[in-house]
Amino acid sequence: MGKQCLHSIWMIARREIQRIGKKPVYFFCMLVAPTICVVFFLSLMKDGLPTDMPIAVVDMDGSSNSRNLSRQLDAFEQTEVVLTTVSFEEARQAMQEGKVYGIFYIPKDFGVDAVAGRQPKLSFYTNGTYLIGASLLFRDMKTMSVLAGASVGLQTGLAHGYTEDQIMAQLQPIVIDTHALGNPWLNYSVYLNNTLLPGVLQLMIFLVTVLSIGSEIKYSTARQWLQMGNNSLTVSLIGKVLPYTVVFTVVAFLYGAALYGFNSFPLSSGWLPMLSALFLLVIASQAVGIFMIGVLPTFRMGLSFASLFGMLAFSIVGFSFPVLGMDPTLQALSNMFPLRHYFLIYVDQALNGRAFFYSWTEYAWLLGFLILPFLIGKQLKKALLYFKYIP
Amino acid sequence: MKKEHRLRYIIKQGILDTFYIWKDELKNVFRDEGVLIFFFLVPFAYPLLYSFIYNNEVVHEAKMVVVDQSDSYLSREFTRRVNATPDVEVIAVCTDMEEAKRMLDEKKAYGILYFPTEFSKDLHRGKQTTVPLYCDMSSLLFYKAFLLSATEVSLDLGKELRRHNSPGASDKQEQITVDPVPYESVTIFNSQNGFASFLVPAILILVIQQTLVLGIGMLGGTAREKNSLHNLVPVSPHFNGTLRVVFGKSLTYILIYVVVCIWVVAVVPKLFSLPQVGDPMTILLFLLPYLFACIFFAMTLSGFMTNREAPMLLFVFTSVILLFISGVSWPKEAIPPFWQVVGYAFPSTPGIQGFIRINTSGATLNEVVHEYHTLWIQAGVYFVLACIIYRFQIRRRKKFEDFNVIM
Numbered sequence: 001m002g003k004q005c006l007h008s009i010w011m012i013a014r015r016e017i018q019r020i021g022k023k024p025v026y027f028f029c030m031l032v033a034p035t036i037c038v039v040f041f042l043s044l045m046k047d048g049l050p051t052d053m054p055i056a057v058v059d060m061d062g063s064s065n066s067r068n069l070s071r072q073l074d075a076f077e078q079t080e081v082v083l084t085t086v087s088f089e090e091a092r093q094a095m096q097e098g099k100v101y102g103i104f105y106i107p108k109d110f111g112v113d114a115v116a117g118r119q120p121k122l123s124f125y126t127n128g129t130y131l132i133g134a135s136l137l138f139r140d141m142k143t144m145s146v147l148a149g150a151s152v153g154l155q156t157g158l159a160h161g162y163t164e165d166q167i168m169a170q171l172q173p174i175v176i177d178t179h180a181l182g183n184p185w186l187n188y189s190v191y192l193n194n195t196l197l198p199g200v201l202q203l204m205i206f207l208v209t210v211l212s213i214g215s216e217i218k219y220s221t222a223r224q225w226l227q228m229g230n231n232s233l234t235v236s237l238i239g240k241v242l243p244y245t246v247v248f249t250v251v252a253f254l255y256g257a258a259l260y261g262f263n264s265f266p267l268s269s270g271w272l273p274m275l276s277a278l279f280l281l282v283i284a285s286q287a288v289g290i291f292m293i294g295v296l297p298t299f300r301m302g303l304s305f306a307s308l309f310g311m312l313a314f315s316i317v318g319f320s321f322p323v324l325g326m327d328p329t330l331q332a333l334s335n336m337f338p339l340r341h342y343f344l345i346y347v348d349q350a351l352n353g354r355a356f357f358y359s360w361t362e363y364a365w366l367l368g369f370l371i372l373p374f375l376i377g378k379q380l381k382k383a384l385l386y387f388k389y390i391p
Numbered sequence: 392m393k394k395e396h397r398l399r400y401i402i403k404q405g406i407l408d409t410f411y412i413w414k415d416e417l418k419n420v421f422r423d424e425g426v427l428i429f430f431f432l433v434p435f436a437y438p439l440l441y442s443f444i445y446n447n448e449v450v451h452e453a454k455m456v457v458v459d460q461s462d463s464y465l466s467r468e469f470t471r472r473v474n475a476t477p478d479v480e481v482i483a484v485c486t487d488m489e490e491a492k493r494m495l496d497e498k499k500a501y502g503i504l505y506f507p508t509e510f511s512k513d514l515h516r517g518k519q520t521t522v523p524l525y526c527d528m529s530s531l532l533f534y535k536a537f538l539l540s541a542t543e544v545s546l547d548l549g550k551e552l553r554r555h556n557s558p559g560a561s562d563k564q565e566q567i568t569v570d571p572v573p574y575e576s577v578t579i580f581n582s583q584n585g586f587a588s589f590l591v592p593a594i595l596i597l598v599i600q601q602t603l604v605l606g607i608g609m610l611g612g613t614a615r616e617k618n619s620l621h622n623l624v625p626v627s628p629h630f631n632g633t634l635r636v637v638f639g640k641s642l643t644y645i646l647i648y649v650v651v652c653i654w655v656v657a658v659v660p661k662l663f664s665l666p667q668v669g670d671p672m673t674i675l676l677f678l679l680p681y682l683f684a685c686i687f688f689a690m691t692l693s694g695f696m697t698n699r700e701a702p703m704l705l706f707v708f709t710s711v712i713l714l715f716i717s718g719v720s721w722p723k724e725a726i727p728p729f730w731q732v733v734g735y736a737f738p739s740t741p742g743i744q745g746f747i748r749i750n751t752s753g754a755t756l757n758e759v760v761h762e763y764h765t766l767w768i769q770a771g772v773y774f775v776l777a778c779i780i781y782r783f784q785i786r787r788r789k790k791f792e793d794f795n796v797i798m
Contacts, residue, residue, distance in 0.1 A: 025704050033708050040712050043727055050725030095579075096754040098744060101722065114572055122574040128581030129751040131589040133722040135535065138576060145574035152571040169519040173552050174469075174545040177521045178538055183528040188721075191531060200708055207704055214700070300425040300609070303700055307605075307707040308433065314711060315444050321586045322530040325450045327443065347529040348496075358496050 008229050012239025015228065016212070020243065029208050030247050037200040038258055045189035049078060053133050055102040055141070056083040056091035065111030069148060073104060076140045095127050102126045102137040104144070114152045122148065132188075146172075182266050182351035190265050194350065195319040195343050197255050198278070202285045202339045203310030205248055209289025210306045212240060213380075214299035222384040233381045237373060241286050248286075252278040260350070268353025277345040277363070284338035284369035294376030297383030313339045341365040411629045412639025419610055420643060425699065429606035434598055434651045441587075441594050442663040448585030452480035453536040456491045456500040459484050463511035465548070469522075472544045473504065478536035501527040502537040514552055532586070580752040581666055588666050592750050593719040593743045595655045596681070599648065600739045601710050603689040607644065608702030611693030622791075623694060623784040633782040637690065637774070644686045652678055656750075669749040673756055677745055680766035684738035687773035694780035717743035741765040 020026045057070045074081040079102075083094055091103045105123040107113075113120040124141035126134035150171055157167035183190050216222040229236030256278055260267040267274065292309070293302040316334045318326070323334050334340045341362040348359040373380075420426050457470050474481040482500055485491045494500045503525040513520035524541050526534040550570075581588045614623055624630045656674060660667045696702055715721050716734040723731070723744070734740040745762030748754040756763060 025701060029704055037708065037712065040730065041715070044715060044721060044730060046727075047725070050722045053722050053724060092579075093758065096748060096752050096758040098723075098748055098759075117571065119571065119573055122572060123577065124574070125577045125579050127752060128578045128584050129589065129747050130719065130722060131581075131584060131586070132720055134578065134584070138578075142574070142576060145572065149570065149572035149574070156571065165519070166517065169517050170553060172546075173514055173519060173549040175519060175521045176538070176541045176545050177523045179523060179525045180528050180534060181525055186528075186531075186534075191528070196711065200711060203708055207707070211700065211704060218700075300700060300703075301428075303703045304425065304428050307703050308437075311707065311710060312440065315441060319530070320590075321445055322450060322532055324453075325447050325532070327446070330444055343529075347527075351528060352496075354496050358498075 004230070005232075005235050008232075008235050009239040009242065012225065012228050012236060013242045015225070016240050016243045019212075019215075025211070026208065029204050029211070030244070030251065033204055034200060034251050034255070038197060038255060041193050041196055042189065042258065042263065045193065048185055048187035048189050049136065050133065050188075051077050052080040053078055053102075053137055054080055054082040054100045055104060055137060056085060056094050056100040057081050058086065058088050058091050058103060058105045059084055060086060060108040061106050061110040062086070063111040065114070066106045069106060069144065070104075072147070073140065073144050076144070078136050079140045095125075101130050101133040102141060104141055114148075115155070117156065182268065182353075189263070192319070194259060194265065194346050195317060195339070196314070197259070198252070198281055198342055198346075199310075199314050199317065199339050201248065201252055201255065202281065202313060202337075202342075203307075205244070205282060205285035206289045206292065206306035206310045207303065208244055208248075209241065209286050210293045210299075210302040212244065213290065213293045213384075214297075214302050217297060217384065217387050218299045222387075226381075226384055233377050233384075237290065241290070245283060245286060248282045249279055252282050265350070267350050269349040269356075273345070273349040273356065273359075277342055277349070277366070280363060280366035281338055281342045284341075284366045287369045287372045288338060290380070291372040291376050294373070294380035294383070297380065297387050309337075313337045316340070317343050319343055335365070338366055338369055405632055405635050408629045408632065408635040409639040409642070412636055413642045415629075416610070416640045416643040417646075419613075420606075420647065423610070423613065426606045426609050429602045429609065430647055430651070433602050434655055437598050438591070438595055438655055438659040439662075442591050442659060442665070445585075445587035445591060446663060448583060448587050449478070450530075450532045450536050451477055453478060453502065453533045454482045454500040455479050455502040455504060455537060456494050457481050457484045458486070458488055458491045458503060458505045460486070460508045461506040461510035465511045465514055465552075466506040469506070469544060469548060470504070472548065473540055476540040476543065479540040495525075495527055501529070501533045504537075504541060580668070585666075587663065588751065590720070591663070591665055592660070592747050593714060593717060595659065596743045596746045597710060597714055597717070597739050599652065599655060599681070600685045600688070600713075600737070600742065601706065602651075603644065603648065603685045604692055604706050605702045607686070607689035608693045608696045608706065609699050611690075612696035612699035612701055615696065616698055622788045624781065624788055626788065631785065633778050633785060636781050636785070637687075637778050640690065641683075641686050644689075645682060648682055648686070652682065656746075660750075666751050668751065668753040670753075670755065673749050673754075674746070676756060677749055677759065677763060677766075680763065680770050681738055681742045681746075683770035684742070684766050684773060687770060687777045688738055690777040691773050691780060694777070694784070713737055713739050714743075716740055719743055719747060735765070738766060738769050741769070 055073070057073065059066050059070060070081055070084060073079055083091065083100060085091055088103070088105065091100065094100045095103065103125040105125070107120050110120045122145045124138070124145065126138050128134050153171045154164065154167055157170070180186055216225050225240070226233070226236050229239060253275060256275055259265045260271070260274065289306060292305045296302045296305050315321070316323070316330060317337060317340045318334060323331050344362045345359050348354040420430060455473070459466050459470065470481055470484060473479055483494065488505065491503045495503065505523045505525070510520055510522065522541070522545065524537060526537050528534060578584055611623055614625065618625060624636060630636055656678065716726065716730055716737070717740050718726060726734070741762035745759040745766070748759055
């Protein structure tokens with residue numbers, strides 16, 4: 001019995017490989033699309049942080065002090081002064097034209113007033129329409145303002161005969177020293193690509209799994225396929241998904257190599273926890289894919305479901321906007337996405353290097369997705385045997 | 392001169408055929424539930440869903456744990472004030488680092504604020520003191536909430552301490568040494584730095600393009616599947632001219648998407664009170680070339696779809712890339728030149744850039760003129776390409792017909 005099952009699985013897998021070979025779309029979904037994405041995202045964020053973002057300096061002072069300030073601002077890695085003007089109106093228009101994301105305003109007589117102790121006020125404006133650009137520029141312009149104050153403070157303080165320590169304690173008694181655990185560079189590539197790329201993989205697995213089963217219904221080959229598995233859905237399904245499991249696992253491991261090997265992203269707990277998480281993500285996504293076509297056995301409905309669910313994952317997984325900040329319904333719903341659990345494993349294992357103990361429930365969740373095909377088995381089999389494709 | 396060659400006749404017939412094709416395509420759309428999903432359900436439901444996901448805009452009450460080895464009035468006051476900020480909630484005060492780290496491991500908290508033993512002593516002695524802040528980096532928004540709240544409290548408390556420490560100096564005089572150059576920061580446009588206000592407008596515009604590509608691609612694929620010659624254009628005397636086919640079909644899509652656009656850019660932002668400072672007329676004028684560009688772009692692509700499921704397999708994943716290439720989250724200046732060029736092939740790139748600037752930053756057409764022109768150029772180029780594709784398909788069909796007549 002067991003031997004015969006293995007033989008059937010082997011025969012179905014061989015048949016599947018032939019089917020894959022005949023349709024270039026499989027090749028596209030399994031290899032081309034993931035390659036495009038990995039090349040795109042890793043090359044887009046290769047510097048880790050966007051550099052030289054344009055700002056405008058409105059210099060009402062026009063003294064050597066203000067020019068010096070502008071030059072120092074330009075020297076920051078993330079900031080580039082592309083426009084120096086005396087008209088705030090012009091700067092604001094440049095912002096609306098998308099030419100600058102921030103405006104640094106130096107008031108009239110800034111240099112003279114600062115030294116004379118008349119407390120001239122620096123103002124900076126960021127465009128919240130571009131959240132990432134705005135928050136990075138905010139950081140640079142704020143640092144610049146603090147430094148400007150410090151340098152003036154130092155000058156006057158030293159003139160009064162205070163020591164530098166005394167002056168610093170006076171200028172800023174409490175300093176917050178931030179430690180970004182696991183990603184001290186605040187590298188956006190680390191932050192985004194660790195979840196974006198597996199998300200693409202999950203999407204493509206959903207689509208390909210639905211495609212491989214749905215096309216059997218569409219081209220009325222489902223009965224033949226089931227017969228090869230001696231009418232056992234389990235055997236037939238295992239044989240069918242096996243070639244995809246192999247290909248996608250290889251692709252997933254290559255993603256792992258690109259992220260943790262080639263790009264040396266943080267991998268605190270070593271390779272094993274992440275590689276096993278990637279493998280589990282692949283088979284969990286396949287299980288969800290089978291569930292999708294089982295629930296909606298119409299080929300295009302199944303594919304639509306896979307598309308929408310797969311795209312939604314990128315938002316609901318919570319790597320950009322945290323799940324804890326969402327509505328409780330959505331917090332519960334996020335558990336239905338394999339990528340969510342993969343993301344939590346990544347945070348524990350690769351980013352923070354926590355003990356396995358803290359993430360075992362997430363591994364268990366991923367394994368738990370394998371139950372889904374069994375829940376929908378009966379309906380799927382009925383669909384395979386009796387469903388007629390209506391275009 | 393034969394009747395068929397008179398210009399007036401050709402024009403009249405052309406217009407009649409255009410309307411025939413329009414009606415025919417409208418029927419195709421409403422008969423096909425797969426297309427209906429993409430033309431109506433997705434544009435209807437997706438914006439709602441995304442607005443719902445990001446509706447809270449900012450993170451409130453990010454969980455923080457405090458390790459207080461100073462155990463002094465000042466450290467407790469600092470903790471109390473951090474807890475009082477809207478963005479951060481202090482869930483526990485521990486005595487040692489081990490316990491706090493364990494709380495991070497258990498995801499009970501996402502940040503640690505650590506007061507060293509000498510915290511209060513330093514401050515009383517007039518020495519600068521350092522307070523380490525440790526942040527879990529699983530979400531940058533948590534990091535931002537912790538950092539901004541802790542910094543704000545440290546500055547406020549610092550100012551009060553200085554006043555307290557040098558009571559002899561007059562108020563004004565003392566402020567000058569401690570705060571020689573004050574500063575203020577202003578966020579103009581999306582002033583609360585909300586996440587929905589930042590991302591949802593871009594998604595709204597992208598949804599329009601992607602659903603058109605998927606829906607029209609599906610119609611094209613179906614037409615080819617149904618057709619015995621795998622041809623995009625059915626065998627019918629009404630389908631003899633390229634222009635009438637392209638105009639007739641695009642008329643269908645435009646009428647449907649006028650409704651979709653009203654929902655997506657006028658109703659949804661109101662429902663979720665997303666910022667909308669743009670002039671409605673400007674938005675309308677800007678969306679016009681965007682719709683044309685998207686429709687002809689989708690019709691061009693549909694020429695390559697050989698079956699009805701193909702568009703989903705080929706185009707869904709591009710949404711993620713297109714969102715990044717548009718320069719809304721990743722600044723366009725930081726996009727490598729190669730990808731910038733690739734971005735110009737898609738109407739969504741200038742579409743999103745222009746729309747968010749009009750909608751969220753209140754730009755006028757003058758300020759988005761580059762994007763506006765790009766969209767018209769794209770509309771023109773894709774119109775020509777769509778015509779070429781249909782011309783080719785009509786010729787191919789005619790060849791077969793002629794061939795059949797001879798046989």
